Amino acid sequence: MQLELRGITKRFPGVTANDNVNLTLKTGEVLCLIGENGAGKSTLMNVLYGMYKPDEGQIVLDGESVVFTSPADAIAAGIGMLHQHFMLVPVFTVAENVVLGVEPTGRLGSLDIDKAREMVREVSDRYNLNLDPDAIIEDLPVGVQQRVEIVKVLLRDAKVVVFDEPTAVLTPKEIIEFFEIVKTLIAAGRGVVFITHKLKEALNVADRIAVLRRGQVVGEVNPKAASESQIAEMMVGRPVQLIVDKKPHAPGEVVLEVKDLSVVDADGRTMVDHVSFNVRAGEVVGIAGVQGNGQTELVDALTGLRNSTRGSVALDRQDITSASPRVRHAKGIAHIPEDRQRQGLVGGLSVAENLVLTRYHDEEFSNGIIMDWPAAHHAAENLIAEYDVRTPSPDVEASTLSGGNQQKVIVARELSRPLRLSIAAQPTRGVDVGSIEYIHSRIIKERDTGTAVLIVSTELDEVMALSDRLLVMYRGKIVADLDPKVTSAMDVGLYMAGSRPSNTVNA
Amino acid sequence: MSAVDAVVAPLISAEQRKQARSVGFTLVVLGIVAAFVLGNRPGDAGFKLVDSYIFVIPAQPFARILALVLIALGAAQLLKGFGKWTNVVLGIAAATFVISFLAWAASGGSFSFTGMLQDTVTRSVPIILGAIAGIVCERSGIINIAIEGQLLGSAFAGAVVGSLFGPWAGILGAIAMGVALSAILAVFSIRYRVDQVIVGFAINFFALGLTSFLAARVLTEHPDYNILSPLRPIALPLLSDIPVIGVVLFTQTLFVYFAYMAVAIATWSLYHTKWGLRTRAIGEYPKAAGTLGVDVIKLRYRNVLIAGAVAGVGGAWWPIGMVGRFDQNITNGRGFIALAAVIFGRWHPVGALSAALVFGLAEAIQLKMSNLDTGIPSEFLLMAPYLVTLVVVAGFVGRSRGPKAAGQPYDAQ
Ligand SMILES: Nc1ncnc2c1ncn2[C@@H]1O[C@H](COP(=O)(O)OP(=O)(O)OP(=O)(O)O)[C@@H](O)[C@H]1O
Ligand SMILES: [Mg+2]
Numbered sequence: 001m002q003l004e005l006r007g008i009t010k011r012f013p014g015v016t017a018n019d020n021v022n023l024t025l026k027t028g029e030v031l032c033l034i035g036e037n038g039a040g041k042s043t044l045m046n047v048l049y050g051m052y053k054p055d056e057g058q059i060v061l062d063g064e065s066v067v068f069t070s071p072a073d074a075i076a077a078g079i080g081m082l083h084q085h086f087m088l089v090p091v092f093t094v095a096e097n098v099v100l101g102v103e104p105t106g107r108l109g110s111l112d113i114d115k116a117r118e119m120v121r122e123v124s125d126r127y128n129l130n131l132d133p134d135a136i137i138e139d140l141p142v143g144v145q146q147r148v149e150i151v152k153v154l155l156r157d158a159k160v161v162v163f164d165e166p167t168a169v170l171t172p173k174e175i176i177e178f179f180e181i182v183k184t185l186i187a188a189g190r191g192v193v194f195i196t197h198k199l200k201e202a203l204n205v206a207d208r209i210a211v212l213r214r215g216q217v218v219g220e221v222n223p224k225a226a227s228e229s230q231i232a233e234m235m236v237g238r239p240v241q242l243i244v245d246k247k248p249h250a251p252g253e254v255v256l257e258v259k260d261l262s263v264v265d266a267d268g269r270t271m272v273d274h275v276s277f278n279v280r281a282g283e284v285v286g287i288a289g290v291q292g293n294g295q296t297e298l299v300d301a302l303t304g305l306r307n308s309t310r311g312s313v314a315l316d317r318q319d320i321t322s323a324s325p326r327v328r329h330a331k332g333i334a335h336i337p338e339d340r341q342r343q344g345l346v347g348g349l350s351v352a353e354n355l356v357l358t359r360y361h362d363e364e365f366s367n368g369i370i371m372d373w374p375a376a377h378h379a380a381e382n383l384i385a386e387y388d389v390r391t392p393s394p395d396v397e398a399s400t401l402s403g404g405n406q407q408k409v410i411v412a413r414e415l416s417r418p419l420r421l422s423i424a425a426q427p428t429r430g431v432d433v434g435s436i437e438y439i440h441s442r443i444i445k446e447r448d449t450g451t452a453v454l455i456v457s458t459e460l461d462e463v464m465a466l467s468d469r470l471l472v473m474y475r476g477k478i479v480a481d482l483d484p485k486v487t488s489a490m491d492v493g494l495y496m497a498g499s500r501p502s503n504t505v506n507a
Numbered sequence: 508m509s510a511v512d513a514v515v516a517p518l519i520s521a522e523q524r525k526q527a528r529s530v531g532f533t534l535v536v537l538g539i540v541a542a543f544v545l546g547n548r549p550g551d552a553g554f555k556l557v558d559s560y561i562f563v564i565p566a567q568p569f570a571r572i573l574a575l576v577l578i579a580l581g582a583a584q585l586l587k588g589f590g591k592w593t594n595v596v597l598g599i600a601a602a603t604f605v606i607s608f609l610a611w612a613a614s615g616g617s618f619s620f621t622g623m624l625q626d627t628v629t630r631s632v633p634i635i636l637g638a639i640a641g642i643v644c645e646r647s648g649i650i651n652i653a654i655e656g657q658l659l660g661s662a663f664a665g666a667v668v669g670s671l672f673g674p675w676a677g678i679l680g681a682i683a684m685g686v687a688l689s690a691i692l693a694v695f696s697i698r699y700r701v702d703q704v705i706v707g708f709a710i711n712f713f714a715l716g717l718t719s720f721l722a723a724r725v726l727t728e729h730p731d732y733n734i735l736s737p738l739r740p741i742a743l744p745l746l747s748d749i750p751v752i753g754v755v756l757f758t759q760t761l762f763v764y765f766a767y768m769a770v771a772i773a774t775w776s777l778y779h780t781k782w783g784l785r786t787r788a789i790g791e792y793p794k795a796a797g798t799l800g801v802d803v804i805k806l807r808y809r810n811v812l813i814a815g816a817v818a819g820v821g822g823a824w825w826p827i828g829m830v831g832r833f834d835q836n837i838t839n840g841r842g843f844i845a846l847a848a849v850i851f852g853r854w855h856p857v858g859a860l861s862a863a864l865v866f867g868l869a870e871a872i873q874l875k876m877s878n879l880d881t882g883i884p885s886e887f888l889l890m891a892p893y894l895v896t897l898v899v900v901a902g903f904v905g906r907s908r909g910p911k912a913a914g915q916p917y918d919a920q
Contacts, residue, residue, distance in 0.1 A: 049798070051797075051798070070797075070800070070802065070919065071797060071798050071799070071800050072800035072801075072802065075799075075800045076800075081798070083798060086795075087792075087794060087795040087798045087799070088792070088795055089787075089788050089791045089792045089795050089796075090791065090792065090911075091791055091911075092784075092787075092788070092791070096784060097795070099784075100784060100785065100788055100795070100796060100799050100801070101785075101796070101799030101800045101801055102799075103781040103784060103785075105780075105781050108780075109780050109781055109782065110775075110779050110780050110781075111779055111780050111781050111783070111784055113779075152799075
């Protein structure tokens, strides 16, 4: 199927998200869409998927102009899409989510849930996705949820498949498996649009790369003849430093001390198992690990969102094991959560409100009863400028921002006050290269002013580049304490998989 | 796996612990009440089960033994806990306590126990149907505060149409009114995105005002518009011959049978059909359903209208199933009790049915009590069903979570 977007323009109040965009996609090719946060990638794909009605322009399929008034039309025309944010019903099982909309039915319209399970199992086995059809979505780590989304798309067997930043929440191994899936699709004559902020991935799988900036296509790149820094410059409009620039660290006193900590999940499984470590002032400690090895629970326990069953947590020698999140926050702990949609951001509040969400009770913004909105607004505007949050105004609802800009709002809020300890889970998930550069430099600046920094990331490159010390978590335990300067990514990968390199440097 | 895991595994949340404790205290308090209040009247109480058989309970000894057992159970719950049996223990304890209470009230005389149970079932009908209407709406993401107004409006329509054209036409008229009021709710909350609670309240006031006005103006002048003979109970063959149960469950009007069918159909449809899956999806996360091609807006409209029809039958119960006429504010808050039943029942039809029966029982006991000479002021008795509601909600339901998207308008864009 040949797909063509002609002169697509889509405006939102205050922004032109797509400005006269022309794109084509042929059968059997992978088109990579690259662009800054807020460049209009998701909007363009949502137009294609019938979610938004374009203000101008048309969609042409195999030479015929079509009009989609709803996703149902797009689905019927053979278009499938994996959305940037999860479109999963949290209380449903995997099988229920996968078949929603294409339910297998028996007599009297009854739902054939056995058939649904079988469908999930079949696709999951074929592509090696390893999904339990009966698991409840909200109990699953984000990486697994993403695999559910992939199964949803595969099951519908669309002719053109759009993947909007699928790899942002996948582990390196899952990403390789995902590329295998893309290859299978291409071999079967499907067309694939793939959106990512990781330039390496784009160079790796794309047949063509289209670069979007501020709603317009600014150029097309041949992946065989381009480098990461070239594309980055094209995206952002200036040269971008792709390597973290940092001075040797000078660790001070112990700030965070975790002793013998254990955490169980709702089903009583031990997710964090007798973990001890500490983080010093002026030091970045990274925790690497495959998703689901207890990192989420560890961060929850450190930030007070979940009770520990054993052990202690101390900040500057004061015990905070059972302190509330508010108390921890007041003591100077920042938290950038791994799931920005569920924690960290209130979609229905304005960008400005979100930016002062953790400080609304400070004297600066309220007298205890009445908010000082002008002051809050002023602070918000400064942060928006400083972090280059692309928003038409501080007053729009945070949920209307592009995914990467939502992340920047959270980072801006969390790092904008005096801190003792900063805990960041996937701090640059979904953020474009230009902003990654900025967020990384902010984190390093935090470190240099004497804050203790804990980074939890499944992005191996990121933790290796930022950390001064690297811990690896596997099955709830810390299995390695490494110096990233003298350790290879290969070895870290082995630790993450639960094995041990043969020529051990340190452990 | 270390030894620690074994100790850690059965951990329960602070909330569960609090709930377990409050169950323990309740048992002890019930025991004390049984000892000092229910135990202070000598004499036997006769519970008439069938015409030829009266079951006799000696009120005082029964209450005293019950008191001891309740206090022992309460202590056991506080010290050790019954775990997953807690609710069963509590249920049996509450039922026995109610029997002891009835024995206390009826001591020295006798009353029709079977009749009381029959009343329970009869009176729970509008609550059950109202609750089903609430569940169907809320499961699809529309808060329905307007149940009361829908019941009241359709009771009025049922009375007038029924008086003019007969009971069957009356039921149809009531359904039409229920659907019409639902349509107002649907248009304002889905299309115009007005706050659903406010639309619901507006409908309640509108229904109350309009029916009261029409009843006072039109119906008093034309009494023949407001008189009909209600449907008679139908004794189901064979089933109605079972002692006690036959009378309680199977010698009832069509309304009762319809209510039970509605519960069964709603349960099956919500959990075992394509419609149910989609309905629950649009109540939890409509966008997910929308991106999969489900027409969220259309399904919401459809479900709100279906709910209106069900509430319409519930409203018809007053004139056509029960009293044969319409009176001002005849529903008297039953729609709100239905709303409470939705929440107790945790948005599940069977749960709502159980809750509705508890409310029905409270009503039936209150009716019986006003006939027996107990010395309790009748105003207090009228309060009883609502008191039961409060205690149950505060103590045992705990925090129950409704459909997540309930109350949020959906943007097709
Ligand atoms: N529903 C909406 N209402 C108003 N504005 C919107 C809406 N959706 C997107 N926008 C705006 O349109 C612009 C493009 O957003 P879009 O989500 O397409 O960016 P993106 O390229 O996908 O970015 P990211 O890489 O961060 O996901 C942004 O400025 C955003 O604020
Ligand atoms: Mg996007």
